[in-house]
Amino acid sequence: MNQLSSADTEAPPADQQAEAPRDERREALISLFSAEIGDAVVGTHIRAGDDLWIRITREAWLETARFAQQRLRMDFFDFLSGIDWRPSPYGRDMDSQEDIVVHGTEPKEPPAMATGYAGGDTRFQVFARVFSTASHEGVTLKADLPDDDLSIDSWVPVYAGANWHERECHEMYGFTFNGHPYPVNLYLPGDFEGFPLRKDFPLLARRVKPWPGIVDVEPMPGSDDDEGAEGGDS
């Protein structure tokens, strides 16, 4: 396999790889997918010599899995999970933007919602990765879920290992997997409220107590300037 990807990670995703080096194997893989499921392929992204992303429609989710497993010999089920593309309240400071308000500081403007590789139109996405143990190639599949109907077909009939992953995804995001044999909580107690991995789920402990690094600042070892003493506040 290749060395560190030379593809430009900062380039806009989806369909734009004119600058990047070509990757014939993965392009061939995309054309195989397009030939099978046609218009259901909505967006693609290649990081040359490294990885492949394909975004498909929600309706083609199960059919694509079956095609990948049976025809492309992507026999290894890697993982399945969800993404919430709502801008995160974390990351611009050490404390969440919402918690800063509680402690009396002005929050920073949240950026516009932006999706990742292979694009996306909705807030929620399901993504999964399958892999071929013969050719050592993997593909990350994504599908958009509209806000008013967070449901998608279950992969359990094709990849049995999707069972637990879908249960986890169900309790973490609130997605429904049609046809799942046993859709109950996997991790959380039955009466847990909220969906923890959604970006608007608050971590209440942080409400009560700010990030300890803000209160308890240690200077960086070996530095006289107090740049490091800002506690990671950039």
Next chain:
Amino acid sequence: MAAPTVPESKQLQYISQQAADSRVNVEFETEDGMTLNIGPQHPATHGTLRIITRLDGEQVISCEPVPGYMHRGYEKLTEVRTYPQVTTLINRIDWLGSFANEVPFILAAEKLMEIEAPPRARYIRTILFELSRMANIVLFLGDLGAQLGGVTAVFYAFRDREFVLNQIEAVTGGRFHPNFDRIGGLKDDLPKGWIAETKKCMTRVHDFCDELEDLLIGNEIFQARTRGIGVIPANVGLSYGLSGANIRGSGVDWDIRRDHCPPGLVYDKADWKVCTHPDGDSFSRSWVRLQEVRESAKIVDQLLDSVPSGPVMAKVPRIIKVPEGEAYVATENPLGQMGYYVISKGDLVPFRVKIRSASFNNVSIVPWVTRGVFVPDVITILASLYFILGDIDR
């Protein structure tokens, strides 16, 4: 913004309900057979997995693991920690091979930042990776013996594991949560005299393997209890996402270290082989793991001879902001394939980290593989699948 406010009455209700739930610690008979609850805690385990089995006499009709007693919310917490802070957390996923947990995450961040660690750092990373594999699997072999009634193996495992831990501690300062890997390299260089010491330690590991092969793997009772128990065909295992020694024990010749090793580790510089076993039963999984310790020791022995000189840290900014992008990096961890799918938005913290941990998939096959086996074999199968609870629940 729905801040859940839980009333006290509801909390009480929840606790009583849960208490009632965990009171089912005894066997009780139902109309069609018997339900046996195993767990959630057992003194011989580290971590808590509850298994509810429905029995017909001595035979298991169905078996349902109930994980979540160790769920600590990693995927959420990584969204509120900066990149250097995340390594502190993810150490504790698979707590027996901690250093191995850090590596794929750091490699994913390096891939997004387009940084490469200097060659010396890559060698030391690989060596430490293999040392944590040994620390992990040595304990597995001892634990396997204990679970099958041969308690002696545990004492040998704990004794010889200490020597490996000493070497890890000498470099990183931590017995098993090193937090040593950094984006762009390593925190520190090797201490003086460490290479010679580690070479001695490797001979001990080889001795341990020989000893255990006589003591445990070659033992007639052990073989009788593991051979033909819990057979997993390769295609079923793959569709459940089994990886590592579990799938190599089913005859799939696939090892990430050899086949598509992510850049940043130097497995191609050593001469070693991937061990597979065609049977797919509990014995073959254990046997493959034992051979893996041997191969690890071989890798470390060879890499120790050729560690290049130079710096151990590349140039990285003081405050790490990872550029926007997505990356998935998986490595061959002691338990199987561990991968991190990192989505960055150019902030201080990752936007989303999907942690693909090996045990989660490895244990999800338990309901399938335990249908129709006898109760003692459930323990054999669970022990041979080898899971770590932190790695299931995260």
Next chain:
Amino acid sequence: MGLVEKGKIPKRLNDLLALSRKYSIWCYQWGLACCAIEMGAAFVSPRYDIMRLGVIPFPASPRQADLVIISGTVTDKMAPAVRRLYEQMPDPKYVISMGSCANCGGPYWDSYSVTKGVDQLIPVDVYVPGCPPRPEALLEGIVLLQERIQSEDPVERFRGEPIVVG
């Protein structure tokens, strides 16, 4: 033991009882996470060998135990079981909270599913800090507990009011 319950125990007898209790602690291992390995190293490994301190690590159930070591992360899902375990133990009973997670939540201080300290559920006698503590630290915690047993007033204990170290 009527003397103890009446609170009229002679000092010498008290010392003898305390001495015998402190060197025969039956310890139940409640291993929940990483700390369980260090606890296992302290109990099983020939290098640390906890039995030389008079701690017997093999009670079959909490009903036969004097001491429980809560080692590791206690989650909200686990909390009722921990509470139940404590209720099953006979008095006098002692609790060692091992590791940062059991002490205060540790690295998961802001998690949505972790109980921030086992002392919210049961009274704790000795806190052993560290993430995870080395086996030596656990041994020191046990020695401290033994000193405590030697010096405590059994009347207080038998009354069933646990003494909590702040």
